[in-house]
Amino acid sequence: MAHRVVVVGAGFAGLHVVLGLKGAGCEIVLIDQRNHHLFQPLLYQVATTLLATSDVAWPIRRILSGRQDVTTLLAKVVEVDRPGRAVVLEDGRRVPFDTLVVASGARHAYFGNDQWEADAPGLKTLEDATTIRRRLLLAFERAEMAEDEAERRAQLTFVLIGAGPTGVELAGIIAELARHVLPGEFRRIDTRQSRILLVEAGDRVLAAFRPELSEYAERALGERGVEVMKGRPVTEVTSAGVKIGDEVVPARTVIWGAGVQASPARDWLEAEGDKAGRVLVEPDLTLPGDPSVFVLGDTAHVESEGRMVPGIAPAAKQQGRHAARVIRARLAGKPAPGPFRYRHMGNQATIGRNAAVIELGRYSLTGRLAWWAWGIAHIYFLVSTRSRLMVATSWLWSFASGQNSARLITQKETLRPKA
Amino acid sequence: MAHRVVVVGAGFAGLHVVLGLKGAGCEIVLIDQRNHHLFQPLLYQVATTLLATSDVAWPIRRILSGRQDVTTLLAKVVEVDRPGRAVVLEDGRRVPFDTLVVASGARHAYFGNDQWEADAPGLKTLEDATTIRRRLLLAFERAEMAEDEAERRAQLTFVLIGAGPTGVELAGIIAELARHVLPGEFRRIDTRQSRILLVEAGDRVLAAFRPELSEYAERALGERGVEVMKGRPVTEVTSAGVKIGDEVVPARTVIWGAGVQASPARDWLEAEGDKAGRVLVEPDLTLPGDPSVFVLGDTAHVESEGRMVPGIAPAAKQQGRHAARVIRARLAGKPAPGPFRYRHMGNQATIGRNAAVIELGRYSLTGRLAWWAWGIAHIYFLVSTRSRLMVATSWLWSFASGQNSARLITQKETLRPKA
Structure with missing residues (x-):
C-alpha cells in the first residue's frame, strides 16, 4: 500500500x-x-471593493484536478x-x-479581549473580506441617512488597529475610497471629510521594514489623509467606538490587524x-x-x-x-535534505495609488515605481492565468477610470445604526 | 420648490x-x-459559477453619480x-x-406552500444566487464524502421546478458543470452520473416561446443529459427531496423557478x-x-x-x-403622451454551449448562431463598460478553457448532510 x-x-x-x-x-x-485556496496578500482589496472574491480564490479541486494521487476533502x-x-x-x-x-x-488574536471581535473584525477569510466590505459601504450609507451630526461623524470615522502591512494597506485604500471614488455620489455628506485613523501601539508603522521605509509610508499615508497615531495602544473596543489610551473616539467601523x-x-x-x-x-x-x-x-x-x-x-x-x-x-531512502533555511525575499506593501514600499535585500524602492513593481509582482504570484487576466483588467480599469469594481453590499443586514 | x-x-x-x-x-x-442595481437576466450565471457577483450588479449611486437632482437612499x-x-x-x-x-x-410564489422555500430557494437577488451556488457546490462535496449509495445519489440529484427561462437555463448549465467542468476533480464520485431533472406542470418547456422552439429546447436539454418531465406538478418539497405527482425523488438540491x-x-x-x-x-x-x-x-x-x-x-x-x-x-403642462404600448422585442434563452433559442418577431433562431447572438446581445445590455469587459473576458475564458470562473463556496455552513 x-x-x-x-x-x-x-x-x-x-x-x-x-x-x-x-x-x-x-x-x-x-x-x-473551505473549497478554495485563498491568495491572502490581496484579500484587503476584496475588503475595499477593488477586486471580486473570485479574483483571489480558486477551488482547491481545480488546482489539483490533474493529480490522481490527491483526494481533496471539504x-x-x-x-x-x-x-x-x-x-x-x-x-x-x-x-x-x-x-x-x-x-x-x-x-x-485579541490579547485576552475576545469580546472585541464582533466590533473589530479581522481579515483572514473571504467571509471576513465581504463582512468588512459590507460594513465600510454601510457606514457611508448610514452617514447619508444620519439625522444628527455626532452620529454622522461616528459613521464617517474608520479605525484601523495595528500598522502592519494589513492596517497600512487598508488605511490607504479606504482613504482613496473616501477621497476619490465616492465623492459626488452622496447628497447629504461629503465623504472627503471622513476620518481614517491608523492606530499602532508600537513606535512606527510597518515595523518589519527598514526605518526609512516606515517614515516614507507614514508620510505617504498622511498626504492621503490618514491620521497615524503611534505609541498609542487601544484599550477598549465597543460598538460605540474605540478608546485609544484615555481618548474615546466614536467610530462605527473598526478593523483589527494587530495580532x-x-x-x-x-x-x-x-x-x-x-x-x-x-x-x-x-x-x-x-x-x-x-x-x-x-x-x-x-x-x-x-x-x-x-x-x-x-x-x-x-x-x-x-x-x-x-x-x-x-x-x-x-x-526514497535517501539522506534528509538538512534543516529548513528561510530565504527572505523582501517585504512589500502598497499605500495607495502611486505609492508603495518594497524592500529587497539591501535595496529599497518607494513611490510610483514601487507601486507598479508591486502590482506586476502580485499578478505574477496569482495561481491561475484566468485570475491574472481578471485582476490585471480590474486594476487597469480602476487606474484608468478612478472607479472600483466590486462595491456591493451582500448578506443583508438591518440598516439601522448599530449603536 | x-x-x-x-x-x-x-x-x-x-x-x-x-x-x-x-x-x-x-x-x-x-x-x-440594496445598494446595487441587478442585471437579473444573467443572475443564473452567478448561481452556476460562471460569473462573479460584481459582473451583474452595480452600485446605484455610481450609475447616478452625475445626477445632482437624485438622492439615493438605502x-x-x-x-x-x-x-x-x-x-x-x-x-x-x-x-x-x-x-x-x-x-x-x-x-x-409557492402557491400556498411557503414552507417549501427553505428547501427550494428561488433566484431573484444576489444573495439567492450565492446561496444556490453554495448548495450546488456543496452537493458535489457531500456526495464525495457520502458513505452510502442512496445518500450519494440524493446529493447528485438536482431538481429544477418550472421550465421557464430560469429553469431551462439553470438545468442546462448545471448539466455542463456536472458533465464537463467537474469530472476529473473528484476521486470517489463520477459527477457525470448526476441526475438533472427539469419538472414542469404545464405541457411544454419555455411556454412563452413558439412550439417549435420549445421542441428544440427540450431536445437540446435531453442531449445535454437533462431529464425533462412535463405535465408533472410537484406536490411536495421537503429536505429529503420532491414528490412529483406520486413519485418520490430523493434530492438534496432543489431550485424553484415556477412562479x-x-x-x-x-x-x-x-x-x-x-x-x-x-x-x-x-x-x-x-x-x-x-x-x-x-x-x-x-x-x-x-x-x-x-x-x-x-x-x-x-x-x-x-x-x-x-x-x-x-x-x-x-x-411642462403638455398633453399626456397617451397609453403605454408595449413593444415586444422577442424572447431568448440559452440552453448550454452552442445552444440557445431566440424569437424575434416572426423570426426564430436556434443553435450555435443563436448562442453567440444571445451572448453579444447580453454584453450590449450590461450597464457599464467595465462589466462588458469583465463578462466578455469571463465568457471567452470559459469558452476557451472549459472552466468556470467563480466556483466559490462562501457563507460557511456546516458540512453535514441536510437530511
Whole structure:
C-alpha cells in the first residue's frame, strides 16, 4: 500500500507540500474547511471593493484536478489521534495517515479581549473580506441617512488597529475610497471629510521594514489623509467606538490587524507552543519526538539562522516545499535534505495609488515605481492565468477610470445604526 | 420648490424612470433596500459559477453619480401614506412625495406552500444566487464524502421546478458543470452520473416561446443529459427531496423557478390586484383614482393591446421610460403622451454551449448562431463598460478553457448532510 500523507489546510504551506509531492508515489489526502485556496496578500482589496472574491480564490479541486494521487476533502478537523495515526473529522470519521502535515493557519488574536471581535473584525477569510466590505459601504450609507451630526461623524470615522502591512494597506485604500471614488455620489455628506485613523501601539508603522521605509509610508499615508497615531495602544473596543489610551473616539467601523493566534493545532498535537499558540518545531519542521508529523506556516514557530521566520506567503511556500523534500527523501531512502533555511525575499506593501514600499535585500524602492513593481509582482504570484487576466483588467480599469469594481453590499443586514 | 418624485425600487423599471427624468427639473429620491442595481437576466450565471457577483450588479449611486437632482437612499419602505403624501421607512422616517413611483419587483410564489422555500430557494437577488451556488457546490462535496449509495445519489440529484427561462437555463448549465467542468476533480464520485431533472406542470418547456422552439429546447436539454418531465406538478418539497405527482425523488438540491408574487406594494397602496398580487393600473400606468402614483414592472399588472405585458427586463424598461414621459408632460403642462404600448422585442434563452433559442418577431433562431447572438446581445445590455469587459473576458475564458470562473463556496455552513 502506498504511503499515505494527510495534509490539513490548503493555504500556501499545505498546497506547496502537495505540489512538491507530485510523482512521489504517495497517496495524499488534503483536508480544508473551505473549497478554495485563498491568495491572502490581496484579500484587503476584496475588503475595499477593488477586486471580486473570485479574483483571489480558486477551488482547491481545480488546482489539483490533474493529480490522481490527491483526494481533496471539504471537512473540519477536530482532533488528531497521534497514537492511533489518524485525523478525526467533525462528523466523527477518521482519516488514517502515515505522515501528517498540519498547516491550518492562524486567526486573529485579541490579547485576552475576545469580546472585541464582533466590533473589530479581522481579515483572514473571504467571509471576513465581504463582512468588512459590507460594513465600510454601510457606514457611508448610514452617514447619508444620519439625522444628527455626532452620529454622522461616528459613521464617517474608520479605525484601523495595528500598522502592519494589513492596517497600512487598508488605511490607504479606504482613504482613496473616501477621497476619490465616492465623492459626488452622496447628497447629504461629503465623504472627503471622513476620518481614517491608523492606530499602532508600537513606535512606527510597518515595523518589519527598514526605518526609512516606515517614515516614507507614514508620510505617504498622511498626504492621503490618514491620521497615524503611534505609541498609542487601544484599550477598549465597543460598538460605540474605540478608546485609544484615555481618548474615546466614536467610530462605527473598526478593523483589527494587530495580532494573530495560531489555529488550535497545538491542542490537537498536545505540543509545546509559543505565546501566540504556534507549535515549536525541529529544524526540519517536524514535531519534537514525532518525525512523521510536520507543522508549517502560521501554525508553526519556525526559526532559521536564529531568527523567527515571518508569517508571510513566501515563507509558508518555502516551508511547504521543504517538507515535501523531506518526505520524498524518506520515501526514497535517501539522506534528509538538512534543516529548513528561510530565504527572505523582501517585504512589500502598497499605500495607495502611486505609492508603495518594497524592500529587497539591501535595496529599497518607494513611490510610483514601487507601486507598479508591486502590482506586476502580485499578478505574477496569482495561481491561475484566468485570475491574472481578471485582476490585471480590474486594476487597469480602476487606474484608468478612478472607479472600483466590486462595491456591493451582500448578506443583508438591518440598516439601522448599530449603536 | 421643485416637484418631488419618490421612486421605490432601483430595478429596470425604477432606474429607467430616473434616467428618463434627467433634466426635467424635479427633485428625485430613489429608495432601494440594496445598494446595487441587478442585471437579473444573467443572475443564473452567478448561481452556476460562471460569473462573479460584481459582473451583474452595480452600485446605484455610481450609475447616478452625475445626477445632482437624485438622492439615493438605502432603506426599506414599509408603508405608503397616500393621504399624507409620504412614504414611510422601516426606521419610522417619512419621505414626502408629489409623485410616487412604485417599482418594487416580485418574489417567488409557492402557491400556498411557503414552507417549501427553505428547501427550494428561488433566484431573484444576489444573495439567492450565492446561496444556490453554495448548495450546488456543496452537493458535489457531500456526495464525495457520502458513505452510502442512496445518500450519494440524493446529493447528485438536482431538481429544477418550472421550465421557464430560469429553469431551462439553470438545468442546462448545471448539466455542463456536472458533465464537463467537474469530472476529473473528484476521486470517489463520477459527477457525470448526476441526475438533472427539469419538472414542469404545464405541457411544454419555455411556454412563452413558439412550439417549435420549445421542441428544440427540450431536445437540446435531453442531449445535454437533462431529464425533462412535463405535465408533472410537484406536490411536495421537503429536505429529503420532491414528490412529483406520486413519485418520490430523493434530492438534496432543489431550485424553484415556477412562479412569482409581486412585492407587498398592493397592501401599501390599498389597491386592487390580480391573483399574483400585481397592482391593476390604468393604461398610463397610474393607480386608478390617483394619477400621482405610478406602479411599474413586476409589481404591476399592465395590459397593452389587450394582452398582459410579460415580466421581463425590456418591458420594465419601457414602462419606466413611459412613466418618465408622463411625468415630464405634466410638469411642462403638455398633453399626456397617451397609453403605454408595449413593444415586444422577442424572447431568448440559452440552453448550454452552442445552444440557445431566440424569437424575434416572426423570426426564430436556434443553435450555435443563436448562442453567440444571445451572448453579444447580453454584453450590449450590461450597464457599464467595465462589466462588458469583465463578462466578455469571463465568457471567452470559459469558452476557451472549459472552466468556470467563480466556483466559490462562501457563507460557511456546516458540512453535514441536510437530511
